[in-house]
Structures are given as C-alpha cells and as structure tokens.
Amino acid sequence: MSTSDESSTAPGTIRDIRERLLQARRTRDSSALPGLIEDVEVLARRGYRCCLVDFDDCRPTYYVRVVGFENARVTAEVEFPIEPEISPLQLVPLTHLVDYDEAAPQEIRSIYDRLSPFLHKPNAQLLSAPQRTPDEVRQDVVRPVTVRKRQDSASMTLWWTLASLLFVASLVVFVVA
Numbered sequence: 544m545s546t547s548d549e550s551s552t553a554p555g556t557i558r559d560i561r562e563r564l565l566q567a568r569r570t571r572d573s574s575a576l577p578g579l580i581e582d583v584e585v586l587a588r589r590g591y592r593c594c595l596v597d598f599d600d601c602r603p604t605y606y607v608r609v610v611g612f613e614n615a616r617v618t619a620e621v622e623f624p625i626e627p628e629i630s631p632l633q634l635v636p637l638t639h640l641v642d643y644d645e646a647a648p649q650e651i652r653s654i655y656d657r658l659s660p661f662l663h664k665p666n667a668q669l670l671s672a673p674q675r676t677p678d679e680v681r682q683d684v685v686r687p688v689t690v691r692k693r694q695d696s697a698s699m700t701l702w703w704t705l706a707s708l709l710f711v712a713s714l715v716v717f718v719v720a
Contacts, residue, residue: 557586557593557609557640561654564637568661583612583637594646595619596639598655598665601648603641607633630670639667 560582567575586609594603607619616634625631638658641651655665 556642587611601651603646630672635667
C-alpha cells in the first residue's frame with residue numbers, strides 16, 4: 544500500500560475509531576478489531592493528541608498523546624497536568640478517550656450514554672508512578688550540585704592560573720623596562 548493510500552484510509556480522529564468500536568460491539572463483529580488496532584497505531588505514529596475523560600464528572604482529566612496499542616488498551620502519554628504520583632505512560636480504554644472538540648460536558652455525557660452498556664467502569668484506572676527509594680531521590684538532588692561545584696572549582700583554578708601568569712608577565716616587563 545502506498546503512502547497516499549494509507550493516508551486516505553487512515554482514521555482522522557479518536558471519535559471515528561471509538562464509533563467503529565461501538566458499532567463492532569453492538570453487532571458483535573470481532574473481525575473489525577484488528578482494523579481498529581491498526582488505526583490506533585496510525586494515530587500513534589502521528590503523535591495524535593486527545594483527552595482522557597472522567598465520565599462521573601463529565602470532564603477531561605488529562606490531555607494525552609496516543610503512543611501505541613498494547614494489551615487491548617491504548618498506550619497514552621500524559622502531557623497535562625503532570626502529576627508525580629501517576630506514571631506518564633498509561634494503558635487506557637479507547638472508550639475513555641475523546642477528541643478536543645468533544646470535551647464539553649454535554650458531549651461527554653452523550654458519549655457516556657452511548658457507551659454505558661459496554662463500560663465496566665466510568666473512569667480509567669491509572670497506573671501509579673514507580674516508587675523511588677530515598678537514595679534515588681537524594682542522588683538526583685546531590686549529583687547536579689556536586690557536578691556544578693567541580694565545574695566552578697575548575698574554572699576558578701583556570702582563572703587564578705591565568706591571572707598569575709598575567710601578573711608575572713607584567714612584573715617581568717616592569718623590571719626589564
């Protein structure tokens with residue numbers, strides 16, 4: 544398949560893929576699933592951005608970038624807001640992603656109403672960030688300061704060496720003249 548053929552058949556939005564998934568679930572057409580996975584991967588190659596929603600509050604909770612498809616979930620990178628307690632890479636259901644233009648509360652409620660018979664939970668379960676030991680945190684804090692002190696010390700030594708050479712050269716010129 545050529546590049547132009549791929550772009551003409553590639554999905555344009557999360558909405559397109561989600562609606563096709565909903566139709567496949569309604570008709571119990573499992574043959575549509577491989578095509579949906581391929582289309583999510585096309586979005587990932589494009590670095591497609593969308594929202595992860597909270598159906599309980601009918602609002603977007605995170606702005607994410609689609610990065611792949613794994614274990615029957617969309618792999619998404621959380622871009623905003625950044626929260627240290629959650630992993631930046633999340634595996635989320637396709638059903639919990641909406642395009643930016645669908646992020647209004649009434650749109651989210653409408654999406655939820657259509658999807659609710661097929662949803663297990665109204666909100667995606669997010670992965671926690673890997674826990675770091677106090678030593679790992681301390682190393683991150685100490686290492687840059689130590690490197691900076693070494694660099695400052697080296698540049699100070701160089702400066703004093705150059706200043707000393709200049710002083711000695713000036714003294715020699717003064718004595719000889």
